[in-house]
Amino acid sequence: MTVINPSAVVADGTAASNLTIGFIGFGAMAQGIATGMVRHGGIDGAQIVAYDINRQTLDAATSVLGATAAASAADVVDECEVVILAVKPNVIESVVEPIKAKLAEPGTVVISIAWGWDFAKYETILAPGTHHLSIVPNTPIAVGKGVVVAERLSNLTPDEIGTFTRLFEPISLVEFLDTATLYQAGTVTSCAPAYAAMFIEALSDAAVKHGIPRAAAYRLVSAMVEGTGALQVATGQIPAAMKDAVCSPGGATIRGVQRLEERGFRGDVMSAVDAVMGD
Template sequence: MASTAKIGFIGFGNMAQAIADGLLCKNVTAPSQIYACAANWEKLCRNAEQRGITPCRTAEETAEHSDIVVLAVKPYMIAEVTAPIKNILKDRIVISVAAGYPFEKYEEILLPGTHHLSTIPNTPVAVGEGIFICENRHSLTDDELNLVQELFSRIALMQFVETSQLSIAGTVSGCGPAFASMFMEALADAAVMHGLTRATAYSLAAQMIAGTGKLQLETGEHPGAMKDAVCSPGGTTIRGVAALERSGLRAAVIDAIDAVEGPVTQ
């Protein structure tokens, strides 16, 4: 059914567009299977035309056309947007990508028996290399869950976590691209300072990050062991590692997570 499932996006901002782009670039669905609505009709039409998908005037129209409805509006808009279409959503698979809206919140605003799953995706889904953090607690049937996994596992690592872990998992995967981009930019700045062109520096840094991540995923090797494998005794890499340690790289990364989540309390 995955090849024929119709997907409707209620809200078509950056995250919804990233998901749609991933589904299209990986040939998971055809453009004709994707519908979307948004507050700004002209902007929606432009974005829809670029992708060949169908723009809809209303959330009701989007939901009517869809097997899977992706709620992709701001969290404060969820209750208002879903209220007029509760009866339709009761017969659909509902996927939330709104941060801070776990299972219990949807149980309060959707009709009893609605099948829904809360997720937190990240923007690299646009190129089929993303992450979908998924709440362990959901109301999808086994067949519905299999369908969702069949679709979205083609564009992302799907990681199920407990409700209490949604925030931190979402921070690592959702804020991480910004942190990784800063590291990539810093590497490139240093490379440019030492004579590389900007384009070459960005290409090398980006592929290095992509390749290192893929290597860890495929081997399951501890990151420390991967680091050790590149550090020869007395070599250049270990000198760079030592410089990063002296500058507090690890502490800075941990502090960044603390700034988002708040410090760990005992």
């Protein structure tokens, strides 16, 4: 068992170009990861093998990427060094049971994106010695702008952690966190794209109200959101300082900030996260 020190992670391990990556479950999130890998992560579509119970969806999605549609979950494990479990959380046990001996074979790395399935929970159903890591990705990974929250506790070797980072760092910010905060952080990063999209929609509606064509409004607002986030990551500035930098004394921006404060903007955002966490 390994507790990962993020500062000590070095991207050694197997070169991404030499890997075959498998997906068991190929829904929207799995397709997003695969798309990011192929279009932005230096992975060839031929390196990807996927299985899903919905054969029509599987065939269409793999065809677009040049990936292979497998006949079964067992076939995915047989052909791949990295296996990504991407089925719904409520069917993890039934999916894993028939293939758990294969998942435990030397040279296989299991990465799970199933919500709520952390290291300790997997240890109750996987065969002893299975090398596995639980992560929470988000949808922007499809365009190489994702966030992946990874559980610090795992039993991957240093080389296997290196393989994982080689695959995911080109398409996402990878953050290792303790188990206790894995899904809290996952809520912020994986659910919040919905909230960000609502903000983009609302701000675009305001732009349309004031005469800007809708297509232009979407482009302008989305680029502004992306740029603001990139500026914060690049500079490390706290968001309050970034807000203050735009708010001139007696200016228009601070009047808009006041209105957002009066309407409870920040409290509403925090309440949305509380609702997801069941608080």
